Amino acid sequence: MFTRSARLYDAIYHWKDYTAEAAWIHELVQARMPGATTLLDVACGTGAHLAELARWYRCVGVDVDPKLLAVARERLPVEVELLEADMRDFDLGRRFDAVTCLFSSIGYVRGVGELGRAVASMARHLEPGGVLVVEPWLSPERIVTPHVGAVFVDEPELKIARIDSVEVDGNRSILELHYLVGRPDGVEHFTELHDLTLFTDDETLDAFRSAGLEVEHDPDGGPMGRGLYVGVRV
Numbered sequence: 033m034f035t036r037s038a039r040l041y042d043a044i045y046h047w048k049d050y051t052a053e054a055a056w057i058h059e060l061v062q063a064r065m066p067g068a069t070t071l072l073d074v075a076c077g078t079g080a081h082l083a084e085l086a087r088w089y090r091c092v093g094v095d096v097d098p099k100l101l102a103v104a105r106e107r108l109p110v111e112v113e114l115l116e117a118d119m120r121d122f123d124l125g126r127r128f129d130a131v132t133c134l135f136s137s138i139g140y141v142r143g144v145g146e147l148g149r150a151v152a153s154m155a156r157h158l159e160p161g162g163v164l165v166v167e168p169w170l171s172p173e174r175i176v177t178p179h180v181g182a183v184f185v186d187e188p189e190l191k192i193a194r195i196d197s198v199e200v201d202g203n204r205s206i207l208e209l210h211y212l213v214g215r216p217d218g219v220e221h222f223t224e225l226h227d228l229t230l231f232t233d234d235e236t237l238d239a240f241r242s243a244g245l246e247v248e249h250d251p252d253g254g255p256m257g258r259g260l261y262v263g264v265r266v
Contacts, residue, residue, distance in 0.1 A: 033140065036222045037211060038099035041078050043185045044194060053134075053255045054084030057165060061130045064163045064264055068129035072157055074119050075137030079104030082112055089130070094122060119150045127159045132166075136258060138236075139169025139228035143203075147231060148239045155243035155265060164245060164263040167254045172230040174258070175205055189216055203230045236261055 034041060061068050069089060073082050076093030077100045085091055086109070093108075094117040095101050101114050108114065115124070119133065120141055131154045141150050154164055177200050185192035191214035199206045207226040213219065233249060240247035245263030253260035 033224070033226060034097055034100055035224060037209075037224060038078075038097065038103055040185075040192060040211070040213065041100065041103065042080065043187065043190060043192060044183050045080075046185070048080070048135075048255070050080040050084050054081055054087075056255070057081075057085065057132060057134075058088050060165060060262065061163045064262070065129055065161050068163070070128040070159075071130040071132065072124070072128040072154075074131060074133040074154055075135075075140075076101075076104060076114070077135070077137075079108045079112070079114070081132070081134060083107055085132075086112055092124070092128070094119070094124075119153060120146050121149060122153055124157060127157055128162060129159050130163045130165070131155075131157055132164075134165070134167045134255075136167060136169040136228070136256070138166055139205075139231070140226075142227075142229055144231070144235050144239070147229070147235060148242055151236075151239040151245075151263075152243040155240075155245055155263065158265040160265055162265045164240075164261075164265070166236075166261040166263075167256065168231065168236060168259050168261060169228045170205065170230060170258060171232055172203065175200055175230055190214070200230070204228070205230055233259075 071089035071091050073093045076095050082091050082093050092113045094115045096118045104114055141147050179198045181196045183194045193212040196207055196209045205228050209224045212221050240263045247263045250260045
């Protein structure tokens with residue numbers, strides 16, 4: 033996925049307020065499981081949420097991308113355990129009071145079968161009464177095409193222009209990301225393709241319920257306004 037851009041990730045998403053997002057997640061979890069102290073972040077990326085959530089929780093992070101995990105290991109204290117794992121089928125042999133899957137990472141699973149496996153894997157890692165928080169990718173009715181987007185980074189020794197377009201093929205949204213990256217030693221251009229599934233609200237709700245969770249859905253919630261699913265293990 034982030035084959036060439038892992039080291040650029042934090043610069044590109046500099047606009048995200050991870051401190052505020054972590055505080056919001058903390059309040060959400062505590063409202064449903066007061067006194068929760070352990071948290072697993074699935075698809076933790078470069079660990080920016082974990083760096084903040086570690087103020088309140090004993091944290092573990094998992095991600096399928098070793099290059100993102102390498103960045104996270106440089107950021108986080110050694111007591112935050114980081115593991116390479118696929119959200120569709122992982123078993124850490126322990127449970128947590130809270131499990132999070134944020135910033136639309138769930139969209140990278142393919143089809144409702146893989147969605148069900150991923151949610152079930154996360155639910156298995158919850159203590160009874162534990163809370164699962166999933167920030168979805170776009171649903172089919174929310175994707176807008178044609179579309180072109182851009183992100184620019186202007187630091188003293190790093191300039192980035194990332195231009196993206198999206199194509200919809202059935203229930204898949206295929207993002208083509210073009211990076212132009214300038215550093216003092218030169219300029220490079222490369223392209224990444226990101227393939228994310230457009231799950232319907234009902235498909236996601238069914239995955240939560242099939243995993244034995246009582247689920248709440250806010251279609252306009254979450255940090256990005258893409259929606260939010262909150263499940264509690266009964």
